[in-house]
Amino acid sequence: MQGSIDLGAYLRRVGWHGSVAADLATLHGLAVAHVAAIPFENLNPLLGLPVELDTPALERKLVHDGRGGYCFEQNLLFAAVLRTIGFEVSGLIARVLWQHPEDAVTAQTHMLLRVELEGASWLADVGFGGQVLTGALRLQAGIEQPTGHEPFRLLERDGEWRMQSQVRGQWFTLYRFDLRRCEMIDYVVANHYVSTHPASRFPSNLIAARTTADRRMSLLNHEYTVRRLGQEPERHSLRDSAEIRRVLEEAFLLRLPVHAGLDRRLDSLPG
Template sequence: MHGSIDLDAYLRRVGWRGSVAADLASLRGLAVTHVAAIPFESLSPLLGLPVPLDTPALERKLVHDGRGGYCFEQNLLFAAVLRTIGFEVSGLIARVLWQHPEDAVTAQTHMLLRVELDGASWLTDVGFGNQVLTGALRLQADVEQPTGHEPFRLVERDGEWRMQSCVRGQWLTLYRFDLRRCEMVDYVVANHYVSTHPASRFPRNLIAARTTADRRLSLLNHEFTVRRLGREPERHRLAGVADIRRVLEEEFLLRLPPGEALDRRLAQLPD
């Protein structure tokens, strides 16, 4: 998971102002600015394109080319940024339970980060789509922790942890995981499954998300949803390719890939 990165270019990309340091304020602040500037998106698997995970490819795509990516891309890039600043970072892997029953058995297809800081462990995750964590959580069980959006908490039972958020008064689980350090080869295998397997949702659907200070934006094929703090979701049906492109560019701030392949694929999206 190691690789150098142009820190100045990254900070310009996310709109960071001022200095950064290996401290909690920078960790939390960078997580917030990252998810507002670099959207979660699935265009590459949707178009049948490879999803490389080496640091130069991630920097080129997410920093210089105006694109986003999904969890492995987002969190590997963020890990490289944090290490460049001086943080001690390790990667974990999780089984997603969002919109699944609590006892569902799902594959290990999600990445999150563990950060050691001043003798304490913290979790951060800039790659969980429309319910992404905005900030960092102390690795401490059964304590409600505020974020810029919903409260979050971690629940631990017999060495297994669950990350939960409180949505409209109900605690919902995002994913479950343990604290064993994950190796890069495991992310490569999971990334191949997520980006190519017929059972994965990413090659079959257009998925995008971006979280700002007061809004969570999400797109699933033709449905564009805006969730404002303390209000009911606003759902908008996008009629055709032109509407989808407009929302991707204006709301998700994406620089779309050139050529006609994207328009053809958008025209084939399921209802």
């Protein structure tokens, strides 16, 4: 994967104060800060704009321009940050099963990270939208691991791993993957599919998410939802492009792109 970035600018973007080091506290802390500051969003595919994965483009968009992105953008940026600090990082690729049957055969369209630290392997993933991992998981099967939000766990069978989170007392699989290191070209191909193919959700739906210490916020077209642990979800129906713009800017902290067709595209979203 690609090289280093302006670490100081990134730390300012995520609101990190103090020093960083290649240790577990930094890995956990940066993952939490990242998902609170840099939202998941798919405005580029929605507007028919390219999604660039080279490090300068990621830094420009997610760090300097106040934008967000989806898994490939988020985790490639996070990998560059971790590598700049001194972590040993490799990329994996997964088949999403969230809101699919357990035996579904889906394409490899999700990126996550493997981090080697102090003789152990950890998984980090700042790019899974509304059910994003807040922190890092030890690469160990069959144990419940606490996070700042729901508990997570990993299951393994015959070399296939499943990432699960517990929602309202029930375990749900987010995705399945193996531990083979993924090459950059595989992310480029998967990124092209999810950003342009008509079978992908991203070119035809607005999706955004942001997770803070006390809530998960998500947006699917006109429906804005806020989830807090132990409480019923708050659902808000947004009427038009003006209300969607306001939520994107205020709840998701997005600096919206200057695009002549943005309002027209937001008004045409499926109900």
